[in-house]
Amino acid sequence: MSPKHAAAPDLPHGTTPSATGEVIASARDLRKVYGRGDTEVRALDGVDVDLERGSFTAIMGPSGSGKSTLMHCMAGLDRPTSGSVVVDGEEIATKSERQLTRLRRTRLGFVFQAFNLIPTLTARENITLPLDIARRPVDEDYLRLVVDAVGLADRLDHKPGQLSGGQQQRVACARALVARPAVVFADEPTGNLDSTSSGEVLSFLRSSVEELGQSVVMVTHDPTAASYAHRVLFLADGRLVAELADPTPDSVLQALAGLRRAG
Numbered sequence: 001m002s003p004k005h006a007a008a009p010d011l012p013h014g015t016t017p018s019a020t021g022e023v024i025a026s027a028r029d030l031r032k033v034y035g036r037g038d039t040e041v042r043a044l045d046g047v048d049v050d051l052e053r054g055s056f057t058a059i060m061g062p063s064g065s066g067k068s069t070l071m072h073c074m075a076g077l078d079r080p081t082s083g084s085v086v087v088d089g090e091e092i093a094t095k096s097e098r099q100l101t102r103l104r105r106t107r108l109g110f111v112f113q114a115f116n117l118i119p120t121l122t123a124r125e126n127i128t129l130p131l132d133i134a135r136r137p138v139d140e141d142y143l144r145l146v147v148d149a150v151g152l153a154d155r156l157d158h159k160p161g162q163l164s165g166g167q168q169q170r171v172a173c174a175r176a177l178v179a180r181p182a183v184v185f186a187d188e189p190t191g192n193l194d195s196t197s198s199g200e201v202l203s204f205l206r207s208s209v210e211e212l213g214q215s216v217v218m219v220t221h222d223p224t225a226a227s228y229a230h231r232v233l234f235l236a237d238g239r240l241v242a243e244l245a246d247p248t249p250d251s252v253l254q255a256l257a258g259l260r261r262a263g
């Protein structure tokens with residue numbers, strides 16, 4: 001992975017060279033209902049989606065449209081009321097808590113808005129934590145590749161408190177990737193970052209897809225962030241209402257404006 005990608009926010013918006021045509025995660029007629037009676041909320045109201053291996057997908061939509069619920073149901077963090085979710089060939093909607101925990105640990109990567117690093121561990125220890133918990137050996141060559149790509153080689157002995165917000169989120173990205181998960185789920189990964197740090201994190205996520213063949217799904221409110229993806233899915237009222245391939249910040253803004261007019 002070239003360092004220029006890790007620092008260059010200006011990525012080409014073109015075809016998806018890394019995409020394989022193979023589905024890595026899918027949802028069928030996915031529904032999630034919170035509450036009942038007068039307080040019932042249909043957070044997901046019949047979502048069908050296929051996510052391709054080796055592609056970067058952004059999920060957008062107004063507040064309350066179901067973005068986080070969709071991501072959480074697809075990542076086994078929340079259980080759907082009905083419908084099916086298959087990730088890396090496994091139906092996850094029917095798994096036990098124990099099986100889900102194992103699946104999340106071994107096959108999925110997560111990046112959250114609040115970096116969620118362990119303050120007493122160094123950057124390196126934070127990055128290798130998922131492997132240590134799963135008692136899997138660290139692939140030092142791959143670790144070096146990921147660490148170089150996020151530009152953290154000279155920060156590995158620092159604790160999170162000694163790192164900037166952008167650096168902490170890059171540690172979180174490296175942590176999500178080091179076990180080579182089937183899918184990385186990122187929930188507003190740049191929500192706490194300035195535009196420069198956001199660009200670095202998003203460039204890294206995109207290059208992890210294009211150069212390492214990873215599959216990334218990201219919830220975001222930010223059209224610029226979404227433009228780093230290969231594909232943007234738009235949710236409204238718990239339904240998938242539109243999608244955009246090879247987005248730019250302008251085309252995302254236009255799509256959002258169109259949806260507001262339609263709504």
Ligand SMILES: Nc1ncnc2c1ncn2[C@@H]1O[C@H](COP(=O)(O)OP(=O)(O)OP(=O)(O)O)[C@@H](O)[C@H]1O
Nearest residue numbers: 034035041043061062063064065066067068069070
């Ligand atoms: N635990 C819960 N209990 C009850 N209702 C919930 C719960 N979680 C989410 N909801 C409701 O489900 C709907 C979808 O919520 P969700 O958080 O998925 O939306 P979102 O698009 O991610 O919103 P935001 O952009 O504001 O984060 C909202 O109406 C929300 O109030």
